[in-house]
Amino acid sequence: MVDSVNPLLVQSTLPYQLPPFAEIRDEHYAPALESGMREQLAEVAALLADTAPATFQNTMIPLxxxxQTLHRALQVFENKASNDSNAVTEALEEQFAPLLAAHRDAITLNPALFARIAAVHVQLDSLGLDAESHFLVERYHTEFTLAGAGLSDDDKARLRDYNQRLSTLTTRFEKNLLADTNELAVLINDVAELxxxxxxxxxxxxxxxxxxGLSGGYLIPLVLPTAQPTLEALTNRAVRERVMTASRARGIRGGANDNCELVLEITRLRAERARLLGFANHAAAVTADETAKSPEAVATMLGRLAPAAxxxxxxEQAELQAHVAGTGESFELAAWDWAFYAEKVRVATFDIDTAAMREYFELEKVLHDGVFHAATLLYGITFVERADLVGWHPDTRVFEVSNEDGTPLGLYLIDPYTRDSKRGGAWMNSLVSQSTLLQTPTIVTNSMNVQKPGVGAPTLLSFDEVNTLFHEFGHALHGLFAQVTYPKFAGTNVHRDFVEFPSQVNEMWMLWPEVLANYATHYLTGEPLPQQLVDSLQASTTFNEGFATSEYLAAALLDQAWHRRGADADAAAPVTDVAEFEASALAAVGLDNPVVPTRYSSTYFAxxxxxGYDAGYYSYIWSEVLDADTVAWFTENGGLTRANGDRFRHRLLAVGGSxxxxxxxxxxxxxxxxxxPLLDRRGLN
Incomplete structure (x- = not known):
């Protein structure tokens, strides 16, 4: 019997259908997920029980x-697991990962359902559908085909096994990574070392x-990438080495949290699944349904950029080494020295100290007078904090977003601070996705991992954290602005190698003079960021880009190297050593410089x-082509204007994935x- 008091089993009555977080308990998740899966399978069975010939109305619409119940419960559960996990949610993740994979396969591999979709697809051009409905049929037919809907029963059974095993392994990878990241946080006992x-x-x-509970000590938590934000400021070289060593040790120390065997097993299973689906490798299977279309296209682009980077x-390394020598030191520059001496050279060259700029980037000012202000200028939207609405954690804040005419747009929730229960990095998510068909509103979220200051101290952001907030808010705008009929196309449900584009575009407003002047003021004096610093920031846009581009491309190409291995090649010469494979892959593309480590090594490459970025980490720079070109378009057409904002909103963001x-x-x-414009931006001409 369905538990009538389970808040996940009924549509929320709160504004915008905000999940009632104050009422949701750990024991609600399992029955809601189980009920949601049963309900959806019953809905599909009812669809298939219709004996009338397949039509758009009797097939695509009920599908x-x-x-809806499963989606509602899953969005809340995944949000909890990402932002504030505990032993219960971690166990539920492992328990439900294969069950959810099996549930998805029960739908996408259902031969009767695929036959109905194919029947609608055959007559598609004669149905007189509107453009979005036409595209819906095309997407379903493509996705079911690529997912293996046309395989034999025996091959479908093998595919289901692959999918369930992979869901378990990837869940375990993330669990191990979170645990190891927490364990490897660097404890400092003497404040002088900071x-x-x-x-x-x-x-x-x-x-x-x-x-x-480490009273009297100082803890430096690790963020997800190899490079750690404290490395640019710590003067103690031994402490810098400790931080970098801890960062690079994640997942490779043996024991319960070691990810090496998981990396090997995941890549092997993905290769075998790709072969079963008729692809040469996993990268080919992934890119077949992206804008890139093939791993060869990805390799061509990344290969064009890597040598110059x-x-x-x-x-840049030679310049930093010369600076070290100029200080009277004789050591050879190491990976843990790069950020520190890059800052020294930046100061010397451009008279700019990004560490000192923290005092001009106070979180409240950045959020309200920077991020929100830019959105208001560009799109006319406004934000009002709703203290009466609560999120999933006391640090979560809720804002109501309205259009210029006062009509409601949605809710925006932000959870800025790091904690042991939160996975690394920064991301956007949707709790409720807009759909005209379902008459659902929009709720989007941003999560970051900013270190929380002591009681009464301000939250001062680094330059990179400000950029990250603008970036993630670009995803949030994409989710807020999408106006589509079908839930399949809601918000950021677009191709993986396109989804980063709107968020990257939003980064441009961080340094736009009209926006920067409005938020970059000293947290104590209120003095604006000195114009000299502003000028220096603009002048230094390509500074250290060789490093930044190289560490990113190293990760993107490493991702491709793992996933361009076919099952036959793996069977003939299996990879047995993760570190050895990684070193070989980076050497093959000329990005094996030990002073410029890859942004993510395999064992912490979440x-x-x-x-979900497997064989798709290239997406960031693939999308950046569009981003850089869009920045040029805005600049050529008058910059930050309502006319430009409305054009970008309605012609690009509003269409979602439709x-x-x-x-x-x-x-x-x-x-x-x-x-x-991308080559110019990254100094790759």
């Missing part, structure tokens, strides 16, 4: 309406230690082994994107 950090950063380290990084993304881009820009 789109199905699974020389170089700002008082607010030291306060945050003391608070982090206190939270773990590596060359630029070597030149994007590719746990977060049409071909490159067609949407052409509709917005009036042409295809040009790669030249």
């Amino acid at each position: 789109e309406r199905s699974g 020389d170089g950090l700002a008082p607010a950063e030291i306060s945050a380290a003391a608070a982090a230690a206190q939270e773990r 590596a060359r630029n990084a070597r030149a 994007h590719t082994f746990a977060s 049409c071909d993304p490159l067609a949407a881009y052409r509709d917005f820009a009036g042409r295809d994107a040009d790669i030249q």
